[in-house]
Amino acid sequence: MLKPFLLLSALAVCASMFAAAQATLRVEPSNLKGPRPLQDQTRAAAIRDYLKSWQSFRAAFDQNRPELLDADFVGTARDKLAETIQQQAAAGIHTKYEDRAHDLQIAFYSPEGSSIELTDKVDYDVQVLDHDKVTTTRQVSARYIVVLTPAEVRWRVRVFQAVPE
Amino acid sequence: MRSRLPFLIGGLTLATMQIALAQSPSISAPKSIQAGDAFTVQTTGSGKAALFIIGPGQVLKRDVQLGEAASFAAGSLYNAGRYLVVLTMESSTESDFLDVLPASKPAELSFLAKPSRLPVGLHEGITGAVYVFDAYRNLIVVPMPVSFELSPPSGTAQKRTVETHDGAAWTGMDSTAQQGADRFLARVGDVSSTRVVAQVPGDPCGLKMSARQLGQQLELATDPVRDCNGNAVPDGTIVTFTENYRGGQSTVDVPLKRGIAAVEMPVHSGATISVASGVVMGNQIGWEK
Numbered sequence: 001m002l003k004p005f006l007l008l009s010a011l012a013v014c015a016s017m018f019a020a021a022q023a024t025l026r027v028e029p030s031n032l033k034g035p036r037p038l039q040d041q042t043r044a045a046a047i048r049d050y051l052k053s054w055q056s057f058r059a060a061f062d063q064n065r066p067e068l069l070d071a072d073f074v075g076t077a078r079d080k081l082a083e084t085i086q087q088q089a090a091a092g093i094h095t096k097y098e099d100r101a102h103d104l105q106i107a108f109y110s111p112e113g114s115s116i117e118l119t120d121k122v123d124y125d126v127q128v129l130d131h132d133k134v135t136t137t138r139q140v141s142a143r144y145i146v147v148l149t150p151a152e153v154r155w156r157v158r159v160f161q162a163v164p165e
Numbered sequence: 166m167r168s169r170l171p172f173l174i175g176g177l178t179l180a181t182m183q184i185a186l187a188q189s190p191s192i193s194a195p196k197s198i199q200a201g202d203a204f205t206v207q208t209t210g211s212g213k214a215a216l217f218i219i220g221p222g223q224v225l226k227r228d229v230q231l232g233e234a235a236s237f238a239a240g241s242l243y244n245a246g247r248y249l250v251v252l253t254m255e256s257s258t259e260s261d262f263l264d265v266l267p268a269s270k271p272a273e274l275s276f277l278a279k280p281s282r283l284p285v286g287l288h289e290g291i292t293g294a295v296y297v298f299d300a301y302r303n304l305i306v307v308p309m310p311v312s313f314e315l316s317p318p319s320g321t322a323q324k325r326t327v328e329t330h331d332g333a334a335w336t337g338m339d340s341t342a343q344q345g346a347d348r349f350l351a352r353v354g355d356v357s358s359t360r361v362v363a364q365v366p367g368d369p370c371g372l373k374m375s376a377r378q379l380g381q382q383l384e385l386a387t388d389p390v391r392d393c394n395g396n397a398v399p400d401g402t403i404v405t406f407t408e409n410y411r412g413g414q415s416t417v418d419v420p421l422k423r424g425i426a427a428v429e430m431p432v433h434s435g436a437t438i439s440v441a442s443g444v445v446m447g448n449q450i451g452w453e454k
Contacts, residue, residue, distance in 0.1 A: 033330050034294070035337065057221070076302045080222055080244055087224035095219060108333045111292035112279035117333050128219055128251055135217075135251060136258045142247045145304055145331055147296065159296070159332075160221070162246040163306050164197065164264050 025051070028105035038109045038116075046116045046148050047104060049155040057081065057160075058097050064089040074149065077160040093135070096127040116155065120144040121165070141165075190214060190231050190259055194250040197264040200301050203239040204263075206250060208232060213254075218263065220248035245303035267303035271353045274298070278349045278360035284367040285344055285394050289337035291315065291362055295351045296333050304332035312352045313338070315362070318345040329353075340364050342394040366396035372447030374406070374440045378432055383408075383452065386427040387440060397424050402442060410436035 027047065030038060053072035060068035066082035073081060088094060101123040108117035121143050128135040147159035190210030198204045206216060210231035218225040218237075222244030229235045229252070242248070245267045252259040275296040283290050293313055297305045311334040316322040320343065327334040341347065341364060349360045370393035376385050385406055390398040404426035408415045410433035419426040430438070432452065440447035 033333065034335055035289075035292070061221070080302075084221060084224055084244075088219070091217065091224055091226040093217065093219070093224070093226075097221075107331050108335075110277065110294040110333075111335055111337065112277060112294070114277060114279075115294070115296075117331060119331065126219070126249060128217065128249070130253065135253050136249075136260050138249055138260055138262075140247060140249070140262075145306060147304070147333075159304050161267075161304055162221075162264075164266065 023051075023054075023099045024101045026101075026103045028103065030106040032109055033107060034109045034111055036109050036111050036113060038106060042109075042116075043106060046106070046118070046155045050104075050118065050120075050146060050148060050157065051102070053157045053160075054097075054099050058099075060085055061088070061095045061097055064094050072154075072156055073158075073160070074151065074156040075158045077157045081160070092130060094129050096129065097124055098127070099124040114149060115158070116148045117159075118146050118148070120146060190252060190254055190257065192216070192250060192252045192259050192261050194261045194263045196262075197266055198242070199266050200245050200268045200299060200303050201240050201243045204237050204242070206235045206237075208235065208252060210254075215253045217251040217253070218242060218248050219251060220244075220246045220265075222246040222265070223248070243301040243303075245301075267305045267307075268299035268301065269305070269307065270299060271297050271305055271309065271356045272300035273302065274351055274353060274356055274358040276351045276358040276360060278362060281361070282363040282365060283340050285340050285342055285364050285392065285396060286367055287340045290340040291338040291349065292335060293338070293349055293351055293360070294333065294335040295329075295353070295358075297329055297353050298332075305329070306332050309353055312350075314348075314350045314352070315341075316348045316350070317341040317343050317364075318347070319343065342396075344396040366398050367392040367394065369398050369402070369404075369442045369445050369447075372404075372440055372442055372445055374426075374438075374447060374450070376438060376450050376452065379429070381432055382429040383432045383438070384427070384429050385438065385440070387425055387447070389424040390421055390426065390442065391424075398442075400424065404440060404442045406430065406438065406440055408433065408436050408438045410434075 056072040066085045103121040106118050123141050127137040142162040143165045145161050148155040149158045193207040208231050212231050216227045216229045245265050248263045250261045250263050278293045308328045313325045313336045314322050315338045325336045344366050347362045349362050369390045374387045400421045402421045403418050406417045408430050417428050419428050436452045439449045
């Protein structure tokens, strides 16, 4: 009984450290489709690193600096996000993403342990700025599918894709 | 006359509102499209504006004439995700949402098979996991059947069909009884990906040696060493001969050569000689001069 509580408490601390100050975090019980059990430590590390990736994502899109993605994104996710940053820079805009709530669930842990897929029902605000003038601010709710793969000392986001709920 | 006045005023107000509404800029975007599809964003009003499609996956900008439709050609918007459609005028902004869904046709599989080398005859010893992507590297999240097939060099293939869930599927396969390179294939629609899994002989099975005396030496040799499925254990595998005799013990490690391990050890009357390979014990011989 104590173990899940401790895990959630630890994750809440991670959330407060890495996600937006106001972002709330809910972790649903895992609904694993794979055969490999997911240890609490691995689960906590994957979630911590995913939430950290939102920090990089926010900073990179706000400052139009794709290199800020490098620590937390890799492969397709990194390439697509970096290309988007270049497109918004070319269009003369930048965007502020502010995640307000994450509702996470681990969906798949591949048998050989080389990828974790999670879903995130995330609420965030997106603010579009034309140079420094706010053009619009909207609240967005989306369900993200995220695939993380292990790097040297952390999990990195390889797929980062919103899908209809 | 007095009773008609409120109707007149009301009518005028309604007409004015209708004109104002007709002139106020607005946008109407499709609720969703498939990745890479052509689409149109309808605008109302008059004058010029800038139209943005903004999301983490892509940003598009288009100068538009209000009152006209802005058409985006096929292949313009291809990264799946939720987008904000923003129309900016000098003094106001309109916005809407647009979902871009992954294309339904798979184009690429990310297929990881593990391990690349394993002993024969292991139940669910081989695993394969796939993620299914469209031509734009979007993860296809609608369920799709994935066919897995493990084919040994000869004999019957193992086949499994598994449906993807959120773009991922996996299976476990038994390593077969025969050594050799197996082809492990994953297929979704017309797209397939193949990995080679090397199956090597398992531990020796029924390890047996024989002995004969040559002068003061005892010549020890195993029968051809095979695993429990009859596959020849590879040369180089170490076989250990141990001779226990009164007052001492001799141990010799010998690599297999041409499937056999052979060694000469000194003859000791009353000695007991045993043979082993790894954790597998063979027979034991008692020797009297």
